[in-house]
Amino acid sequence: MAYSEKVLDHFQNPKNVGTLDKSRKTVGTGLVGAPECGDVMRLQIEVDPETQMITDAKFKTFGCGSAIASSSLATEWLKGKSIDEAVKIDNMDIVEELALPPVKIHCSVLAEDAIKSAIKDYKQKNGIAVAETAEAVH
């Protein structure tokens, strides 16, 4: 199975690889997946507490090319969004952008989970109600 150009580009030149200090109150961390399943994604956001805008996003992913591309794309989309906008990112947007084949849709689902999980973590740290994140459960 051939990968799309966009997946290859994100894979070869992943954007925003790295680690933010998870102990900081302004950082939200989402760690989803499991090594046994062949995918682990860690996605982190840094949020400006004044504006609730995401100022930085980083990821590290253990997984196939599509999982890495999905998380790389997610970090790009997150930067500059408010957390309320970010939570609305849908896995199918990622599927479409990266032209993922059906067998790789789970990679995009994982990225959506990681985004929601990171936002939830940030909200919990800052005492913001997290009721709506229930939708992150698949």
Add this chain to the structure above:
Amino acid sequence: MQNHWIYLDNNATTPTDPRVVDAMLPFFYQKPGNAASRNHPFGWEAEEAVDYAREQIAQLLDVDSKEVIFTSGATESDNLAIKGVFEMYRRKGNHIITAKTEHKAVLDTCDHLEKLGAEVTYLDVKEDGLIDLAELEAAIRPTTVLVSIMWANNETGVIQPMAEIGKICEKHGVLFMSDATQAVGKIRVNPKEVGVHLLAFTSHKMYGPKGVGALYVSRKNPRVKVTAQMDGGGHERGMRSGTLNVPGIVGFGKAAEIARLEMEEDAKRLSCLRDKLETSFKEMEEVYINGNTQHRMPHVTNISFKHVEGEGLMMTFNQNIAVSSGSACTSASLEPSYVLVALGLGDDLAHSSIRFSLGRFTTEEEIDQAIEMVKKGVNHMRDLSPIWEMYKEGVDLSTVQWSEH
């Protein structure tokens, strides 16, 4: 122009040796006969060519040429042997013994027979991939008609103790069948010497063309018969009907002859290159060789690069190197290789595995390039891997609460 590809997936299939192609070519147009046409020179010529190929193959295995039945490949040979024995010896019993690391052509055939009333024992393997002989012997029942154990494993290259298994089968009067697809033409395979009564193998794993295989069926001590699985003209001593693939068989024969003369040299050279590959990879941290390294095919290594996912790793060099991975991220089930899981590897290590299988046309220069590219890929993937980072920070990964998904 395309990049220079380094082909290290010879267990999937081997390139056809140019000498084999040369031998085959006349049989497409100049010599088009059907080997079953008994009344004109075209048929005689084809039959003669098939007989010659049968002899070349028999010589490689040190068996009688009448004991070689041509098929379309190893999958068909496995099916014919197992289903054919089950049907032919139904009155003697319905029990078959095999192992969990067998190829799907054997496992799915057994699964199919279970629906038709067979009882099948699937032996576990030890951590090194070898079966436990005591367990095999204990599994034999009065109703056991067949033991089917592969000669060498396709994923790990691990070679089973064929002679010992043969002795146990002989002692209990049970037929012994072996899927020797990965072994024939690469290492010495002599079914009579080790007490194998049926041996399945194929041309395209030994530098011959695809679409042709064979089943060795012992004619003496014991005389084995299998029930045909296809009805038709009664070719191949009635065991496999269907017009013979003459060009394919000619190529298969030539490949067998070349293997007989060159496999020892090839094996020596390839095991040196394989060892070089392994030694270089083991200079990195957290690299594990899967399966027994003493009883193993000379040209194969199956390696886990821990905390790196196999398919992702392959993507770092898959513009240049062809290998295969034990991680099956493309399948809906996301299950890693059942062979590696049967060896007791955790799913995480199974997902991190890559199989390198070298071949006759692999050069040292290619191995040097592969070492460099794969190492670079592993480092790239580890830089991207959150679990590598956690491992380096000293986090005990078994205590992490993973969110299953």
